[in-house]
Amino acid sequence: MEIDINVEKHRNYYFDNLKFLLITLVVIGHTIEPLINLYPNVKLIYNFTYSFHMPLFVFISGYFSKDITNDKKSFSRINNILIPYIVFQLLYCIFNIYVLKAENFKTTLVYPYWITWYLLSLFIWNLIVPYFSKVRYCILIAIVISILCGFDDSIGYYLSLSRTITFFPYFLMGYFCEKSHIDVIKKYIRKKYAILGLSIVFMILYLLNVKIDYRWFYGSYSYSQLSSSIACPQYIIRLFTYILAIGMSIFVLALIPGRKLFFTKLGSRTMAVYVFHGFIIKLLIKYNFFDYINSLLSKILIVMLSLLIVILLSSKIINNIAKIIGNPKLIRHINA
Template sequence: MSTEQKAPKTEVEKQRDYFFDNVKFLLIALVVLGHAYRPLIDESPVIKAVYLAIYSFHMPLFILISGYFAKNYWKEGQTRKVIATILIPYFIFEILYSLFDHFAYQTDAVDISILEPYWIMWFLFSLFLWRLILPYFINLKYPLATAFLLAILIGYIDDADKYLSFSRTVAFFPFFLAGFYLQKHHIEKLFTKGIRTLSWIGILSSVGLMYYLEFHSSLNLDLRRWMYFVFPYEDVGHPEWYAGIYRIALIALAAVMIIFFLSIVPRSKTFFSEWGSRSLYVYLLHGFFIKTYDALDLDDKMPGPFLYISATLAAIGLTIFLSSRFVQRITHPLLQPKVQWLFQKKEPQKKNLNRAVY
């Protein structure tokens, strides 16, 4: 045993909760992996089952964590922060992805539509809207129940997602709100040996469940499109009045999978904790690589297990690379631009020299 004294931890190290950094890194790795698997799901039933298992919870959990860290919405300067860190990067990357899409796929014209988020950009725009409506929504008598009800009803409306990513914004809002109400002691109840064992079994079993539902179930559900929470029920082949029950089931499945996932994530600092603090960099930047990979049509050129393994390793490697300090340093102006000039300077409050003394 070494007798060398350890250097005292800094104040930041004492306060930082590495559990959430670990969660964010593992989740963003699943996001990249899911997008890497997307061109392959018609090539392999197993890959499709894994893909569906990932999509059953990864964005709901990301959204729940976003809600968890929105508790300080009332603090001074939060509105400016939301605009600077969410809305402005949304504008920047919405334009960049539109330009990239034009050159990568040789489209006739550049299609830039701020009100119709491009592909992955829906999350950033919806996040801005969730932060915007949060202070008003929590003043309702039953905010969580209302959000849940709206998430079910939105599926009955055609073209709800045509503008402002409205369908996804409404459908995923219960997870954001649940995260807002979630407290640390709720999560700490998940860290028992029994729950962790059950969680590992549940996560592994979810792949089998997705395989059965997709290829052997009589329900005839297009699970992939259902899990996007974007299509009206009629568009996914279920115009029945009770179609909302399927969304209820998917929300319940997401809740269970979230519990399973959170319980197995390491609580202390790991080698990937620091990477998790840069998950937004990975989310916004990985799309350029995924779109390039998709345009190459590698599934037609080298199908089979080699491609599946290569796509998996490449997705993990890309996640690590985009989480690096190097990438953060060179792309920082895009993700965290200096926009203080947009806001009015606050005048210092004048001291009340005639204040009464009690």
């Protein structure tokens, strides 16, 4: 995610606020994930969050990829995504082998580990968008391709193909979105209507909570690998996830404030949070931290812990460490 503004005082606070919200939801989602099969209320929050937060995250990445048509910038951008993917993929592999002591864990670059899928998919999207975007009705075609690929069991974690295909329409939407489009959303969708819209969706998800297989929101499974208690074709369910994500994203875009807030600065360091928070979550799982989460208070504390993780990993020190470990140009490119 990049903002084409160079001076701090002229930063687009709107997108920094949006990025802070999204990365916070990412961390909360990963933090409560070990609990979703134990507590229906946690699953409800998880479903609500996952129904839009990654689609909107990908949308923002596409929004700030408009300079990809410039050959020089394109090569630099792609290179600055691939290198960090390789670095952090290998770091997570080493972490699993020597820290988590995972048995029979294989070091590989073609099967992204957990959260590193996003970097690999981002690399692929940046490779193909200059060509695919020239095709007429490319967004519609990308959605159709995604729906059809759901029938193919062979498309999965390899090179993050399933998620790359599933989330690509959101990247294209962001790529074609102009600031004027977001201005229209903020102008014509009043905050009270956006809140009402999100509340209605929340109630629908509440009523369907038991029937929903949360894995539908992952984008990494074929139809045959997913279950559904809802009486409709599975390709319709995937189409519904697109409609749901787009609608909720519009509501969220309408709600984001454009002024500088106390957390706005943290929104400029989202990539450091993304690449590092996985280490913390996996350590918590290894040492059975979630076995002690069995009350409402402890669940609230989990959310507070997620916020603490975001704040700590958004610090300038961690951001600089991310620059050193990965590629300085990537972090600057995304956080600029």
